[in-house]
Amino acid sequence: MDKMNHLINKAEAIRRSIFKIICEGGGGHIPASLSIVEILVALYYEILNVTPQTISDPGRDRFILSKGHACVSLYAVLADLGFFDKSELDTFGRSGTILGGHPDMLKIPGVEASTGALGHGLPFGTGIAMAGKMDNRDFKVFVVMGDGECQEGSVWEAAMFAAAHRLDNLCAIIDHNRLQAMDTLDNIVPISPLADKWRAFGWHIMEADGHNIKELIDLFSTLPFQTGKPSMIIANTIKGKGVSFMENEPIWHYRMPNGQEMRVAYNELGIEPQ
Amino acid sequence: MRNAYIDALYELAGRDCRVLALVADNGAIVYDKFRAAYPGRFINFGIAEANMIGVAAGLASCGKVPFAYTIASFLTMRAFEQIRNDVCMQRMNVKIVGIGAGFVYSNLGATHHATIDMSIMRALPGMTVFSPSGPIEARKITKEAARIDGPVYIRLSVGGSPEIYEAGYEFETGKGVILRDGGDAAIFTTGSITTEVLKAHGELKNMGINARVVNIHTIKPIDKDLIIDSVSKTRAVITVEEHSIIGGLGSAVAEVIAENGIAARFKRIGLNGVFAGGYGTYDDMKERNGLSANAIVRETIDCINKN
Ligand SMILES: Cc1ncc(C[n+]2csc(CCOP(=O)(O)OP(=O)(O)O)c2C)c(N)n1
Ligand SMILES: [Mg+2]
Numbered sequence: 001m002d003k004m005n006h007l008i009n010k011a012e013a014i015r016r017s018i019f020k021i022i023c024e025g026g027g028g029h030i031p032a033s034l035s036i037v038e039i040l041v042a043l044y045y046e047i048l049n050v051t052p053q054t055i056s057d058p059g060r061d062r063f064i065l066s067k068g069h070a071c072v073s074l075y076a077v078l079a080d081l082g083f084f085d086k087s088e089l090d091t092f093g094r095s096g097t098i099l100g101g102h103p104d105m106l107k108i109p110g111v112e113a114s115t116g117a118l119g120h121g122l123p124f125g126t127g128i129a130m131a132g133k134m135d136n137r138d139f140k141v142f143v144v145m146g147d148g149e150c151q152e153g154s155v156w157e158a159a160m161f162a163a164a165h166r167l168d169n170l171c172a173i174i175d176h177n178r179l180q181a182m183d184t185l186d187n188i189v190p191i192s193p194l195a196d197k198w199r200a201f202g203w204h205i206m207e208a209d210g211h212n213i214k215e216l217i218d219l220f221s222t223l224p225f226q227t228g229k230p231s232m233i234i235a236n237t238i239k240g241k242g243v244s245f246m247e248n249e250p251i252w253h254y255r256m257p258n259g260q261e262m263r264v265a266y267n268e269l270g271i272e273p274q
Numbered sequence: 275m276r277n278a279y280i281d282a283l284y285e286l287a288g289r290d291c292r293v294l295a296l297v298a299d300n301g302a303i304v305y306d307k308f309r310a311a312y313p314g315r316f317i318n319f320g321i322a323e324a325n326m327i328g329v330a331a332g333l334a335s336c337g338k339v340p341f342a343y344t345i346a347s348f349l350t351m352r353a354f355e356q357i358r359n360d361v362c363m364q365r366m367n368v369k370i371v372g373i374g375a376g377f378v379y380s381n382l383g384a385t386h387h388a389t390i391d392m393s394i395m396r397a398l399p400g401m402t403v404f405s406p407s408g409p410i411e412a413r414k415i416t417k418e419a420a421r422i423d424g425p426v427y428i429r430l431s432v433g434g435s436p437e438i439y440e441a442g443y444e445f446e447t448g449k450g451v452i453l454r455d456g457g458d459a460a461i462f463t464t465g466s467i468t469t470e471v472l473k474a475h476g477e478l479k480n481m482g483i484n485a486r487v488v489n490i491h492t493i494k495p496i497d498k499d500l501i502i503d504s505v506s507k508t509r510a511v512i513t514v515e516e517h518s519i520i521g522g523l524g525s526a527v528a529e530v531i532a533e534n535g536i537a538a539r540f541k542r543i544g545l546n547g548v549f550a551g552g553y554g555t556y557d558d559m560k561e562r563n564g565l566s567a568n569a570i571v572r573e574t575i576d577c578i579n580k581n
Contacts, residue, residue, distance in 0.1 A: 027381065068385070093381040095554025095562065101382040116385030117348060118321050150298065151320035180321060182302040189320035251302070 007213045010080070011041045015242045016271045017076040017089065022261060025093035028101055031092025031240035031252050035177045035210075036065075036144055037264060039235055040077045042216035043142060052083045055110050061139045062128050064113045066121020067146040068102040074111070075099050083110035119152030121145060122172060126162045129170035129230075132204040138221060143172045148180025150191050156201065159230075163202025168224035171231040172203075175210065177239035181253045195234055203232045242269055275372055275466070276304060276433040282416035283341055284308050287315060292337060293420065296330055298323050298344040300373070304433075311578040328352040330368045331360035338346040339367055339420065345379075346372025346388035346429060350395060361425045362398045368426075369419045370395075375405070375429045375465055376516030377550035380559040388429070392464075393521025396494045402447070402495040404451050405429045407468035408437045410490055414445035422447070429464035431472075438468060438489075440515035450497035452504075456484030459578050460504035460511050461570070464490045467516040470560060473567035478574060484576060485512075490523055510539045510578045514570055516560075519544040539541045541577040544571060 014037050022028035043063060050254040065074050072092065079086045084098070091097035098107040102116030113124050125143040132139055149155060162170050176194065178184055185191055195205045204225035208215045216235070225231045240246030243265045257265060266273055284307060287293040295308050295316045309316045319326040323344060330340040342349070349372045350357070361368045372388055379386040395396040395403050398450065402422055406412040412430060419426040438453070453468070454475050468489055476488050486504055505511050511531065513524035524542030531538055545563060552562035560566045564573075 025381075093553055095552055095558035097553050099555045101379075102385050104383060114385070116383055117352070119352075148321050151299075151322045153322065153324060181299045182297075182318065185320070186316050188299060189322070253302075 004214055007041055007045055010045060011037050011213065012270065014041065014073065014080070016269050018072050018244070019265060019269055020271060021072050021089050021092045022077065023256065025091070025098050027093060027256060029069040029073055030243070031246050031256055032067060032070040032146070034104055034241045034243065034246070035237045035239045036067075036070050036073050036211045037082060037241070038176050038211045038216060039173055039175065040073055042213050042220060044077050044081060046217050047220045048142070049139070050110070052109065053083065055083065058135070059137055059139055062112050062125065062141045064115070064121045064125045064141070064143045065103060066115055066125075066143050067118065068115030071101070071103040072093045072105060078108070078110045084108065115143075118146065118149040119154040122155050122158040124165060125170060125172075126158045129167040130165060131163065132169050133165075133167065139169070141170045143170070145172060145174050146180070147174055147176045147178065147191060147194065148185055150174065150194070151189055159198065159201040159203065162230045166228040167230050168226070168228055171220070171223055171233070173233045173235055176234050177237045179239045179248065179250050179253070181250070183250050198232050202229060204229045205232045205234060205238065207234045210237035211241060244268060275412040275430045275435045277404060279371065279416050279428070279430055280304050280308065280411045286417065286420050287312050290351055290420070292339045292341065294333065294338055294340045296326055296340050296342040298326050298348070300344040300429045300547055303325040310578070321448070323348045323352040324356050324537070327356035327368070328360050331356065331364065331366040334366040334368050335364070339369070341369040341371055343371040343373065345374050345386060346391050347374065347386055348426070350391040350512075351386065353475075354394065362400050365400055365424055367423055369428065370426065371428045371430065373430045373432065375431045376467065377559045377563065378431050378466065378556055380546065381553040381554045383553065387550050389516070389545050389550055390518050390521065391429060392425075392493050392517050392523065393525070396526065397427070397519065400425055402426045403429070404491060405464040405493050406491055407465055407489050408435050410437060410439045410440060410441065410443055411445060414443070415491065418445065418447055420431060429465060435466045436469050438472065445491070448495045448497055450493045450500040451489045451491065452486060452500075454485065454487040455490050456486045457508055458483045458510065459485040459574055460488060460508040461485050461514060461574065462490050462492060462501070462504075462511070462527050464516040465516055467514055467565055470565060471514050471570060472565050474570035474574065477567060477571045483575065483578065493523060493526060496526045496530065498530050501527055502534055502536065505531055505536050505538045509537070511541070512570075512574050512577050513542045513544070514565070516565055517543040517544050519546050539577050539580045541573055543573050
């Protein structure tokens with residue numbers, strides 16, 4: 001129970017961090033970053049075997065943020081765990097920083113793939129999972145994708161391929177917040193029934209409350225869900241979680257709050273005003 | 275530029291019911307007016323650029339005139355084979371409109387920069403390639419694209435690019451524009467980096483160097499006559515592009531010079547085999563990647579002084 005409280009507090013701290021980094025850096029995808037906080041906390045604090053000391057270890061678990069626009073969430077977690085110095089967070093988006101609006105694996109310790117164009121993380125992660133099997137290693141590969149991202153054809157090409165090659169060391173998590181950039185998926189190109197689609201492509205699907213750390217950890221702990229099949233968690237989430245006026249509002253996808261809005265958000269997230 | 279494009283598209287749609295606006299989960303509010311007026315002719319494909327271009331080609335085969343618009347890097351590269359096979363190989367009347375030319379999406383990083391799009395679009399048989407330098411030109415190019423029967427690529431910067439032309443500016447496809455004249459050097463440029471070149475021109479002038487500045491708004495077909503004329507008069511040629519120097523404006527100008535056997539000092543300014551580095555603001559990016567007015571001044575002087 002103590003541990004769970006600790007992780008819940010972590011998630012809250014990460015949320016505050018995300019909001020401050022993006023507002024001070026002058027631009028970024030706030031709601032998409034807030035959407036995946038608990039998923040990252042569950043993975044990085046409980047599941048992944050990677051530490052700042054093992055970022056080049058061939059046996060480490062791999063985490064790929066395919067929806068790279070949510071990178072600030074990942075930056076906040078990596079900094080908290082010591083993959084790089086926390087002071088780097090203050091340089092986000094600025095000239096000469098290592099922390100841009102999408103993650104760069106050549107610059108940031110602990111980042112496994114340079115993402116930003118949607119639909120690349122799953123094929124890349126599939127390649128890593130395949131190499132793991134070839135080399136008889138027992139690491140796992142985790143890929144977080146957006147639900148809108150699943151509109152890209154490349155996602156389904158990888159889905160079919162990973163199942164064909166029985167990559168049960170691969171686990172994809174869909175951040176199912178039902179929004180994409182402009183609107184809801186339902187108003188643009190619906191992807192439901194999401195679970196049935198993935199199941200039909202040969203994956204084992206579980207659903208979870210994507211903001212419930214315990215539920216996520218419990219699921220991750222039982223991987224693979226089925227021997228010989230890639231695993232998928234459909235994480236039901238709220239885009240913009242934690243900032244009331246951003247929750248489920250497409251307009252906030254890439255917008256910065258004004259002074260008044262910022263005060264409201266600071267208050268809701270529990271950030272001390274300076 | 276984006277607003278100029280969307281306004282022009284709106285006007286085109288009013289006159290021609292074959293004109294369609296295609297997007298891929300990009301450009302939310304800016305299309306509101308279009309969407310309200312022509313709801314059946316605004317199609318959002320979601321995050322699926324390749325499918326958007328494939329469908330556009332099919333629509334065009336039935337006489338529609340689709341303008342497919344999204345972030346230039348995803349549009350030209352994710353959907354490249356669809357552009358090549360479905361649009362160009364079959365000579366379909368599809369307009370491909372990329373937003374975010376060069377590294378104007380500065381801190382979003384290399385995935386969001388379009389710095390080889392001119393090279394790859396120029397290489398496609400039958401493709402006309404436009405690169406407007408500001409809103410007025412973007413507007414004229416959009417109208418012109420509708421008149422052309424065949425594949426067109428338009429490379430737009432973002433909203434709020436500064437204007438370099440007066441309202442009466444006359445645009446002609448394939449004809450470069452002498453923005454400033456001078457005999458000491460010829461600087462060819464394209465797109466929104468033109469404003470930086472004009473600044474450099476002013477600084478050079480203060481130093482007693484008179485450069486001709488030519489805006490190449492049509493990358494393909496390129497204005498051979500104006501290139502030959504400018505090179506013959508100055509014998510010192512500089513190209514400036516917010517793009518790779520491999521395959522873009524600099525290469526296109528070099529091809530004309532070489533094929534016409536004109537001896538000249540020559541320098542391409544742009545990204546030399548690298549992804550644009552640095553993050554920060556657009557101005558920070560220009561500075562870091564050798565495309566500030568100062569860098570252009572320096573390189574121009576070097577080029578003039580070369581033996
Ligand atoms: C290939 C590609 N096309 C378009 C974009 C622009 N873009 C960035 S985020 C986004 C919406 C993503 O929606 P979703 O995958 O549901 O993620 P969410 O923002 O909801 O977390 C779009 C269209 C992109 N980054 N990559
Ligand atoms: Mg989503």
